[in-house]
Amino acid sequence: MDLETALRTTGAIREFEDREVPDDVLYRILEVARFAPSGGNRQAWRVIVVKDPAVRARLRDLYLHGWYQYLAMGQAGLVPWAPVTDREAEARALTNAAEVGAQAGRGPAGFAENLDRVPALLLLLADLRGLAAVDRDLDRYTLVGGASIYPFGWSILLAAHDVGLGGVMTTMLVRDESAALELLRAPEGWAVAGALVLGYPKGDRPTRLRRGPVEAFTALDRFDGSPLAPS
Numbered sequence: 308m309d310l311e312t313a314l315r316t317t318g319a320i321r322e323f324e325d326r327e328v329p330d331d332v333l334y335r336i337l338e339v340a341r342f343a344p345s346g347g348n349r350q351a352w353r354v355i356v357v358k359d360p361a362v363r364a365r366l367r368d369l370y371l372h373g374w375y376q377y378l379a380m381g382q383a384g385l386v387p388w389a390p391v392t393d394r395e396a397e398a399r400a401l402t403n404a405a406e407v408g409a410q411a412g413r414g415p416a417g418f419a420e421n422l423d424r425v426p427a428l429l430l431l432l433a434d435l436r437g438l439a440a441v442d443r444d445l446d447r448y449t450l451v452g453g454a455s456i457y458p459f460g461w462s463i464l465l466a467a468h469d470v471g472l473g474g475v476m477t478t479m480l481v482r483d484e485s486a487a488l489e490l491l492r493a494p495e496g497w498a499v500a501g502a503l504v505l506g507y508p509k510g511d512r513p514t515r516l517r518r519g520p521v522e523a524f525t526a527l528d529r530f531d532g533s534p535l536a537p538s
Contacts, residue, residue: 349438435498
């Protein structure tokens with residue numbers, strides 16, 4: 308497909324056909340995605356293709372721990388774990404996480420509860436020694452190191468789309484990073500950047516993604532400047 312179509316239609320896919328993703332397809336996706344940019348071309352990433360059912364089940368359990376906390380904060384009207392937020396309101400919301408999990412257990416299992424059954428599960432790790440995090444010492448939440456990792460994750464999703472797959476990248480396992488890294492036998496100095504779930508989409512792929520217009524997020528010269536508009 309052409310690039311513009313790919314960029315406009317690569318939405319998050321969380322429901323998949325009961326169909327295996329062959330290793331040669333995964334290899335082709337990663338073969339293309341490896342050309343993603345990274346700071347200094349250090350490519351400070353490692354991809355763990357998780358197939359072992361026991362490892363998948365454990366990762367699912369770790370995922371659910373954070374997922375129910377996420378839902379509890381969302382139900383309280385909060386952006387979960389926002390760097391700038393009301394920490395007291397967040398703490399109150401988190402006291403409901405167990406009940407949220409219990410409610411989920413009584414209902415139909417969703418994406419999170421079935422994480423161990425997805426067609427392809429890839430864990431994306433980052434080598435902290437290879438990230439030029441120029442905002443490391445600022446007195447705020449650090450962002451920049453991810454610029455050397457997440458373009459690779461996005462390229463995986465684009466390459467998957469090009470061969471007929473869909474998927475989503477989720478960072479929920481970072482909430483229990485130590486346990487995930489121990490499970491994956493990762494050495495010291497590595498971090499969990501996220502998990503990528505891939506498969507053949509179930510049903511029609513979304514073609515009308517909802518995003519704000521350019522005028523909603525651009526400004527000329529200053530933060531409060533006029534929005535960029537076409538000539």
